[in-house]
Amino acid sequence: MTNRSTKAASRKPEADGEAPPASNRATRAAERRAAIVEAAMEEFIVRGFAATRLDDIAKRAGVAKGTIYLHFKDKESMFEELVRTVIVPVVARLNALPPPTGSVRDLIETFAGNFLKEVIGTRRGDLVRLIVAEGPRFPAVADFYYREVVSRGMAGMRALIELGIARGEIRERDLAHYPQILVAPAMIAVIWQSLFARHAPLDAQDMLRVHLDLIFGERRTT
Amino acid sequence: MTNRSTKAASRKPEADGEAPPASNRATRAAERRAAIVEAAMEEFIVRGFAATRLDDIAKRAGVAKGTIYLHFKDKESMFEELVRTVIVPVVARLNALPPPTGSVRDLIETFAGNFLKEVIGTRRGDLVRLIVAEGPRFPAVADFYYREVVSRGMAGMRALIELGIARGEIRERDLAHYPQILVAPAMIAVIWQSLFARHAPLDAQDMLRVHLDLIFGERRTT
Amino acid sequence: MTNRSTKAASRKPEADGEAPPASNRATRAAERRAAIVEAAMEEFIVRGFAATRLDDIAKRAGVAKGTIYLHFKDKESMFEELVRTVIVPVVARLNALPPPTGSVRDLIETFAGNFLKEVIGTRRGDLVRLIVAEGPRFPAVADFYYREVVSRGMAGMRALIELGIARGEIRERDLAHYPQILVAPAMIAVIWQSLFARHAPLDAQDMLRVHLDLIFGERRTT
Amino acid sequence: MTNRSTKAASRKPEADGEAPPASNRATRAAERRAAIVEAAMEEFIVRGFAATRLDDIAKRAGVAKGTIYLHFKDKESMFEELVRTVIVPVVARLNALPPPTGSVRDLIETFAGNFLKEVIGTRRGDLVRLIVAEGPRFPAVADFYYREVVSRGMAGMRALIELGIARGEIRERDLAHYPQILVAPAMIAVIWQSLFARHAPLDAQDMLRVHLDLIFGERRTT
DNA sequence: CATGAATGAGCTTTCATTCAT
DNA sequence: CATGAATGAAAGCTCATTCAT
Structure with a gap:
């Protein structure tokens, strides 16, 4: 596509x-x-x-x-x-993200929304599963994916978390050490859609909302 | 021979x-x-x-x-x-778990500890990745895995979360709808070990601790 | 065969x-x-x-x-x-040759007769041509053939020539340096049969006789 | 380019x-x-x-x-x-040979010298081996080569041999029936260089000298 | 029951030949 | 004329499966 x-x-x-x-x-x-x-x-x-x-x-x-x-x-x-060909434009778009304005929660929610729309349950999500599946047999692929996507993504998430901590939006200070926690439910949603969607559909959007509530505290107004 | x-x-x-x-x-x-x-x-x-x-x-x-x-x-x-042969005894052991005594957090921590020891970074963890990898090509496998492991696991987790909410240990009431959030970091740890361990080792134990702090609030005493 | x-x-x-x-x-x-x-x-x-x-x-x-x-x-x-499989028994038979009795000329004539019957114009002769054809692309084959057949053959011929010189049957003393000359017409006959037999049949037997006359002097009695 | x-x-x-x-x-x-x-x-x-x-x-x-x-x-x-294209000028040059003056041995020695310089161990020599190798698969090539080179060469050699016999330089009268014997060592030298040169270098010039001595009798003075 | 030699469909890869540019 | 991208038949090799021993 x-x-x-x-x-x-x-x-x-x-x-x-x-x-x-x-x-x-x-x-x-x-x-x-x-x-x-x-x-x-x-x-x-x-x-x-x-x-x-x-x-x-x-x-x-x-x-x-x-x-x-x-x-x-x-x-x-x-x-x-x-994998390179398909991943590169994705990375390019991530790099071209607008400068962080507004609250960290808003930023992350926007990001989650995009992820929801463009990855979870799409061909792009399947590619992620494919990389998980073939990674061990294709170190070059795993390396590339780690370098271009994972490490950058983790760094970006960590920066956001630290900003959130500094601004008092996030209380759990150690979260900055494990940005994986922040993205884990999103990844699980990707995999879930591939494997179990027909057994038990998952409302990924709502799940991500709950997860953010967990991190930022419940929103007063929706 | x-x-x-x-x-x-x-x-x-x-x-x-x-x-x-x-x-x-x-x-x-x-x-x-x-x-x-x-x-x-x-x-x-x-x-x-x-x-x-x-x-x-x-x-x-x-x-x-x-x-x-x-x-x-x-x-x-x-x-x-x-897959059946290997999964069945695991399920059997899960069913034979001791009755829930003590705090929900303790229970989950014990469970996480076992998972850490017996799944993450072990052959059993690799099997999980294998199922993720081959699941789409083997509906029978995905079905079986969902029925025997995932759905039971989700049900068990939901029960624990509801107990935690009832006892006031967990504040985020909606978490009970998405037990996936509770286990997501553990699953991510499994995959991370398979794919990226050599690039960036992950302290799964500490990550899970932080994640539980997020859910239950930080521990006062260790 | x-x-x-x-x-x-x-x-x-x-x-x-x-x-x-x-x-x-x-x-x-x-x-x-x-x-x-x-x-x-x-x-x-x-x-x-x-x-x-x-x-x-x-x-x-x-x-x-x-x-x-x-x-x-x-x-x-x-x-x-x-090539190995087919060559080996040939070499074995050469090694099992009867001890040199009689005149050198008789020996060589016997040998030429066998060569005529068993190599020239037979599958075995084609194999020689095949080795000539593919040798440069198969150093292992050329090496093997040189080691097992050519070098041994040359050594044997040289010994016979020296015996002939010692006995006064052969006058050209330098021939011992080039046993190739002794076998050259036989080899040419092999190749000729493969390539030109249908244009101009070659009486290999008679040619070899003339060649031996050249080396040993003409026979008085046939 | x-x-x-x-x-x-x-x-x-x-x-x-x-x-x-x-x-x-x-x-x-x-x-x-x-x-x-x-x-x-x-x-x-x-x-x-x-x-x-x-x-x-x-x-x-x-x-x-x-x-x-x-x-x-x-x-x-x-x-x-x-093959045609490469062979034709060679044949042309052979046809343009100077008229036979001097002794037959001198003529043949000159010819052998040229052959030595321009064929043995050169690209042209490799072509001969190529024709030997591919001839059976390319009747047209073998035919052409026989017609243009081999039959003419044999005819020429035969004429020379007959001249040598007539002049008393060559004693073996039957040699005229098998000009192949005259050229055999030269052909063998061509093949030897392609296949075995690195195992055992062959002094083709000296070998041809010995061969001519065999036919014409040893030279008294060099 | 257990074996492993034998099978042949099927897969990746090559390369002579064509033809639109 | 010259080009070289595109083609697809054909070849080497693999491996799941069978079955006589």
Whole structure:
């Protein structure tokens, strides 16, 4: 989905017709690569790395099997680059967050709201589960994910917690040592949706609200 | 090979009669099955379902490849039964917990301590990650795990939380709706150990302490 | 052909019936291996290493593709071991040659006669051409062939030449430095049969006679 | 890439007009073809026909893969035409040999000297081995080689031998039936250099000297 | 019951050939 | 003419499963 936007954008001009006459070669190649990445993500999420067939990725991407090898060295590097490709824009957006104005609770609630909308129960959430699943077999992936997402996320959360403590919004001072506690319910929600949603749907939004109440104290007015 | 000699030895005596002398056949079969289950768990955890070779399981279990098929229909059912086999005694022990005496916080702390010792960073923790990883491909596994472990665990936690609320130990009344919040940091610790321990070791015990402080209020005396 | 003898020998006992009920497992395995080696030699000779398909070898050997991998690590080692397997008995027979009695010329003529019958224009001759063809890509094969066949052959020829010189049968004393000259026409005959036989058949026997006349002087009586 | 710049440069001038200024198209095409032939020979010699990749030939020749198909129908015909292209000038030079003056031995020694310098241990020698290697798979190549090189060479050698016999330089009259004997050591030297040079270097020049002594009798004075 | 050799479908990867640019 | 991205048939190799011993 992410990469599709690029493609969709570059196609807009021909949106009124039916046949895509293709722009220049570089663009075509980029589109193909994006299609492969998207198809691969879909397949890897559904079947896992080992059980995914390149044949299926090619079919879903609408390219020949050999084409995949014009963009990726082999299945492994495809998987690793795929994670990079999908993660990078996410990190970029996090880095481009607006400067912290308002109360820490508001900030975190906004953030939680975005997470809820854009991760939990979406393809992006499935990617997280995929990384949990394949991480041990792909140290490069786990490393990358830790470096780019986890460590930055933890640092950001810690800063917010410290701000909250300084402002008197948060009483539990040791929380700054374990930003994981802050995000744990959100992560659990991600996993829950993947595994147990059909047995017992989870109101993630409400759960996150309760969790924030636990940390910041109950809100007087909603 | 090891087991072969044993087997040959235990068979000789019954060659002339009908009665099994020392350890009977059923026992030996059960031992074999246990060895296979153990070996399979090891391999599945390290390589995941699809990438695990029956050959390796057989070698590790010290049996022939064909023997596996005397105990399991195929690779899939082996995986599913394996999870059952490993999970069941855990559930049994949870059911056999001592009746709740003392404060709710003490109870939960005891429970967390056990979890810390017996799950986080152990083979059992890896099994949890394995279920997260393979769950979507094995509805039977996810179902079983939800029914036997998750739903019971959630129910137990909810009961404890309600008790804590009734006794005034817990102030956040809505917490009873989301026992997931109570266990989330513990689950995160399990996953963290599998994926990021070498980048940033996590003091799970201390984290859980902070989390309980958040729920029950800080302890006055240690 | 070489290896078949082994197989044929072990089959003799059942030669009166039609169905090969198979002896013990080890024998069966050895037979299969021999069949693979023979089929592989045939295919490699006809198509060369790179163009030979394992599928065809398997089909010709009457086994499944996977069976080949029970006996050989991969295509390359199959080729290398094949050469070894086929060459070894040849070397063994050379080593078991009768002690040199009679004139040197008679000895060499006998040897040439055997070579004529058993190498030139036979599968064994094709193998020589195969080694010439693939040697540069398979140093291990060229090494082995040099060590086991060429260097020994050269040493043997040199000894014979020196004996001939000592006895006054050979006048050209420097010939001992280049036993290659002695065998060159025989080797050329091998190659000629492979490449040009259909354009211009070569009477190898007569050519070798002329060559020996050149070295030993013309024979008075035939 | 190298050639690209040249090409671009040579094309610019004709952009405004129609006439090719400096080197015309036919010349450029011929150069390209020559580059492809050269590169192909190199690759075929090193890897053999089947294992050679057109990609590598194109890269080495500095042209695009598609360009090869402007000059050759497919890989097979490229190989066949390549052999022709490389062999033809050699044959031409042989035909342009100076008229036989001086003794036959001198003639042959001169010839052997040239062979030594220009074939044994050179790329041209490798080509001979390549033809030996691939000949059976490429009847057209073997045919061509036999017709253009072997049969002519044999005829020439036979004429020389007959001359030598007539002049009394050669005593072995039957040698004229087997000119192969005359060239055999030279061919063996070619093959030896390809396969065994690193195990046991061969002094081809001295070997040929000894061989000629065998045929013509030892030289009294050098 | 237990074995492990044998099977062959299926998977990843390569590469000759084509053709729109 | 020249290019090189794209194709897809084909090849090497693996491994779950079977079954004669």
